[in-house]
Amino acid sequence: xxxxxxxxxxxxxxxxxxxxxxxxxxxxxxxxxxxxxxxxxxxxxxxxxxxxxxxxxxxxxxxxxxxxxxxxxxxxxxxxxxxxxxxxxxxxxxxxxxxxxxxxxxxxxxxxxxxxxxxxxxxxxxxxxxxxxxxxxxxxxxxxxxxxxxxxxxxxxxxxxxxxxxxxxxxxxxxxxxxxxxxxxxxxxxxxxxxxxxxxxxxxxxxxxxxxxxxxxxxxxxxxxxxxxxxxxxxxxxxxxxxxxxxxxxxxxxxxxxxxx
Numbered sequence: 001x002x003x004x005x006x007x008x009x010x011x012x013x014x015x016x017x018x019x020x021x022x023x024x025x026x027x028x029x030x031x032x033x034x035x036x037x038x039x040x041x042x043x044x045x046x047x048x049x050x051x052x053x054x055x056x057x058x059x060x061x062x063x064x065x066x067x068x069x070x071x072x073x074x075x076x077x078x079x080x081x082x083x084x085x086x087x088x089x090x091x092x093x094x095x096x097x098x099x100x101x102x103x104x105x106x107x108x109x110x111x112x113x114x115x116x117x118x119x120x121x122x123x124x125x126x127x128x129x130x131x132x133x134x135x136x137x138x139x140x141x142x143x144x145x146x147x148x149x150x151x152x153x154x155x156x157x158x159x160x161x162x163x164x165x166x167x168x169x170x171x172x173x174x175x176x177x178x179x180x181x182x183x184x185x186x187x188x189x190x191x192x193x194x195x196x197x198x199x200x201x202x203x204x205x206x207x208x209x210x211x212x213x214x215x216x217x218x219x220x221x222x223x224x225x226x227x228x229x230x231x232x233x234x235x236x237x238x239x240x241x242x243x244x245x246x247x248x249x250x251x252x253x254x255x256x257x258x259x260x261x
Contacts, residue, residue, distance in 0.1 A: 003078055007047040011040060012153060013160040022048040022055070027099035027143040031134050031187055033110040035194070036150040036201040040158040042075070045106045049081035056098050056105040061086035087133070099141035106148070109134045109187060110204055121185045124192055124208060135183035138168045139176065145183065147190040151198060163190040 001009075021028035022045070032041045042057050049055035062069045064087070075084050083098070085091040085105070095105055109131065112118055118129040138145050147163030166186045171179035195202055 003043065003047050007044055010157050011044050011160060012157055013044060014162070017162055018044075018048070018160075021144075021146055022104050025102065027102050027141060028104045029099065029134055029138055029143050029145045030104060030106045030148040031109045031145050032106050032148045032150070033191055034108060034203045036152050037158055038108065038150050040150045041148050041160055042106050044160060045104060046075070046078045046082035048104070049078075051080060053103055054081055054083050056083045056085050056095065056103060058085045058091070058095055058105050058107045059087065060111065061088055092137075095137055096140050099137065099143040105137075107134055110191070112207070119181055119184055121181070121188045123188050126208065128188065128208065130184050130188055132180040132184050134187060135180040138166070138183060139171070139179055142168055144168065145187060147187060147194070149194050151201065161194070163194060
């Protein structure tokens with residue numbers, strides 16, 4: 001079975017909506033969480049690629065996640081239509097260039113490989129760690145973010161569901177960090193909406209339980225604990241304004257020297 005045969009037989013998608021983005025006047029970022037058989041969406045986007053306007057898939061390199069070697073081998077079979085970009089500096093530049101050239105990228109946005117670099121966004125009533133890379137790329141390239149979910153159907157088929165697009169030009173802060181935070185919040189709000197309807201397909205539920213917790217090393221060391229508190233406060237720009245008690249804690253003289261540069 002060829003790639004096109006697989007997509008035609010097994011993928012159910014609104015082609016008009018899909019082609020609005022894959023054949024439009026701008027590039028687009030398809031933000032695909034580890035939801036359902038998430039590879040189905042990557043194969044769909046691969047089938048949309050051409051030699052003149054290839055599709056791209058963006059994920060962590062084998063050096064960071066050894067298991068991703070199997071994905072490299074799979075996607076290499078479609079190299080004429082699909083480029084693999086890894087989460088590293090050189091490929092980040094390539095991703096921005098591709099988006100500016102009206103090409104599309106699929107990114108699995110719910111992976112947390114570097115907790116020290118993450119934001120903390122509202123998610124099911126908690127603060128959840130999230131990487132801001134999708135929003136950063138969108139702001140850099142002016143490409144919209146399209147939340148994308150792969151839902152199993154009967155007869156060995158998959159249905160691709162598109163969420164609410166997130167447009168970089170609609171962000172109104174003069175601060176880049178605030179716009180990255182706002183867009184990442186919108187992305188996880190869309191994921192929360194989808195999970196509220198079909199929660200059983202997402203593979204990272206255990207992360208939600210562990211997300212608010214500090215690791216044992218931080219709890220055992222006051223200095224490291226205060227560093228973690230500082231990081232979480234600064235990674236959530238609206239947190240202090242929304243919680244006066246936290247703002248008061250942040251300004252308390254006896255701890256202020258520990259949690260500020």
